Amino acid sequence: MSGMRVQAKVTNGETEVKILMNHPMETGTRKDQKTNEVVPAHFIQEVTCEYNGKVVLSSDWSGGISKNPYLSFKFKGGAAEESVKVTWKDNKGETETLEAKIKP
Amino acid sequence: MSMKRRTFLKGALIGSAVVATMPRVFATTTPGLDAKTYEDALKAVSGGAEVAESTAIAIKVPDIAENGAVVPIQIESTLPKIESIAILVEKNPVPLIANFKLAENGVGYISTRIKMGGTSNVVALVKSDGKYFSAKKEVKVTVGGCGG
Numbered sequence: 001m002s003g004m005r006v007q008a009k010v011t012n013g014e015t016e017v018k019i020l021m022n023h024p025m026e027t028g029t030r031k032d033q034k035t036n037e038v039v040p041a042h043f044i045q046e047v048t049c050e051y052n053g054k055v056v057l058s059s060d061w062s063g064g065i066s067k068n069p070y071l072s073f074k075f076k077g078g079a080a081e082e083s084v085k086v087t088w089k090d091n092k093g094e095t096e097t098l099e100a101k102i103k104p
Numbered sequence: 105m106s107m108k109r110r111t112f113l114k115g116a117l118i119g120s121a122v123v124a125t126m127p128r129v130f131a132t133t134t135p136g137l138d139a140k141t142y143e144d145a146l147k148a149v150s151g152g153a154e155v156a157e158s159t160a161i162a163i164k165v166p167d168i169a170e171n172g173a174v175v176p177i178q179i180e181s182t183l184p185k186i187e188s189i190a191i192l193v194e195k196n197p198v199p200l201i202a203n204f205k206l207a208e209n210g211v212g213y214i215s216t217r218i219k220m221g222g223t224s225n226v227v228a229l230v231k232s233d234g235k236y237f238s239a240k241k242e243v244k245v246t247v248g249g250c251g252g
Binding site (some may be wrong): 014025027029041042045046049053055056057058059060062063064065066069070071072073074075076 | 110133134138172174175180191193196197198200201202203204205206207209210211214215216217218219249
């Protein structure tokens with residue numbers, strides 16, 4: 001469960017962060033078509049992004065976000081060469097954090 | 105003497121209980137993420153507050169989605185002081201997809217990909233300056249993305 005990708009770019013005083021996560025996002029209601037058994041829930045519940053030690057976005061998710069989630073958002077400020085730090089946490093307690101430098 | 109001691113202990117207990125519950129108050133998880141109906145989910149996120157329709161919220165979704173498992177969605181809003189943006193799908197088994205909480209320097213913009221069980225309205229619920237506003241748009245889904 002790794003391989004998150006984070007891109008951040010600042011234009012006109014706004015930083016856009018694009019995140020691609022690697023996760024099955026199982027809702028816990030889907031049935032395996034071969035075994036006909038319910039696949040246990042396994043989805044990301046929390047995604048946060050920090051800039052300069054301050055949270056710029058926090059989010060709570062259900063299993064309704066697509067598999068291998070994509071998320072993009074913007075915040076005012078952010079300087080080139082500084083970093084944003086993105087963390088996700090799932091319902092099994094697994095977590096991944098990645099820092100990315102903001103591009104001009 | 106023993107009475108005073110008891111009172112003190114009581115006070116200390118209450119005090120520690122307050123301290124113990126405080127971090128939870130600040131780091132609240134969005135309620136309604138397990139709600140099974142749209143009405144329950146909406147009520148949970150908005151705390152039962154009035155929700156007004158707004159033209160200052162734009163939802164960009166395809167009119168027809170061939171694959172309900174991956175429906176791209178983009179929400180933009182020009183409302184002032186946006187505190188949060190929630191995405192709901194009226195007819196999904198779990199209607200609340202996610203709630204994004206913005207900081208003071210946040211911008212009213214979220215782009216992601218969601219699952220849709222079938223044709224339904226997609227709703228964006230925006231908290232702006234303490235009040236709730238919403239906009240919706242219908243997406244026709246050819247193949248649902250919840251049963252797998």
